[in-house]
Amino acid sequence: MAKVLVLYYSSYGHIETMAKAVAEGAKAGGAEVDIKRVPETAPADVAAAAGFKTNHDFPEAQPDELAHYDAIIVGAPTRFGNMSSQMGSFWDRTGGLWAQGKLIGKVGGAFTSSASQHGGNEATLLSIHKTLLHHGLLIVGLPYAYAGQMGVDEVVGGSPYGATTIAAGDGSRQPSERELEGARFQGQHIAQIAGKLSA
Numbered sequence: 039m040a041k042v043l044v045l046y047y048s049s050y051g052h053i054e055t056m057a058k059a060v061a062e063g064a065k066a067g068g069a070e071v072d073i074k075r076v077p078e079t080a081p082a083d084v085a086a087a088a089g090f091k092t093n094h095d096f097p098e099a100q101p102d103e104l105a106h107y108d109a110i111i112v113g114a115p116t117r118f119g120n121m122s123s124q125m126g127s128f129w130d131r132t133g134g135l136w137a138q139g140k141l142i143g144k145v146g147g148a149f150t151s152s153a154s155q156h157g158g159n160e161a162t163l164l165s166i167h168k169t170l171l172h173h174g175l176l177i178v179g180l181p182y183a184y185a186g187q188m189g190v191d192e193v194v195g196g197s198p199y200g201a202t203t204i205a206a207g208d209g210s211r212q213p214s215e216r217e218l219e220g221a222r223f224q225g226q227h228i229a230q231i232a233g234k235l236s237a
């Protein structure tokens with residue numbers, strides 16, 4: 039059975055909701071799944087002023103734990119077209135793992151959230167992909183087999199680079215069922231591939 043880690047950061051809960059859906063899909067794909075978050079790095083006064091979440095459903099990850107998994111699926115909100123600095127800061131602590139090649143050959147994926155439909159969500163996914171590639175992970179996105187990413191009948195996230203959701207400028211929009219289904223699809227797809235590679 040493949041072991042999958044869903045590793046996320048979320049200021050307002052959108053990515054946390056997506057992380058749960060990714061994990062549901064990975065479980066359906068036959069994997070043993072953990073969900074962990076990376077630590078908040080914003081100063082407490084900045085986090086409070088911006089209304090960042092302080093109650094979290096999942097424990098903090100430690101960099102060394104990444105080596106225990108067959109697949110790592112990373113979720114972080116879009117910040118000026120990049121992964122959030124909290125997630126980047128976590129990966130900045132993985133130099134030791136990189137030096138030992140501990141993550142080479144594992145399966146990786148990315149999902150994100152952005153305020154607007156074209157606010158840089160694909161660029162954010164690629165920013166996560168770059169980090170995973172430097173560590174030697176094999177990148178898996180959200181294939182067009184998930185047809186819910188197509189169509190223009192409603193606002194919908196999702197791209198071949200990974201699952202996404204659109205939060206709106208004030209954060210009022212929550213992940214739609216179609217976006218959550220994309221997250222589940224990506225989780226299941228990655229778990230199935232990791233299962234084959236680790237068999």
Ligand SMILES: Cc1cc2nc3c(=O)[nH]c(=O)nc-3n(C[C@H](O)[C@H](O)[C@H](O)COP(=O)(O)O)c2cc1C
Nearest residue numbers: 048049050051052053115118119151152153154157
């Ligand atoms: C400093 C900062 C920069 C942001 N940059 C972008 C951006 O470039 N494009 C965009 O669409 N949304 C941007 N956003 C909105 C976030 O992506 C949005 O709050 C997030 O996706 C919500 O996910 P969360 O609830 O998991 O934190 C930014 C938010 C902050 C606080």
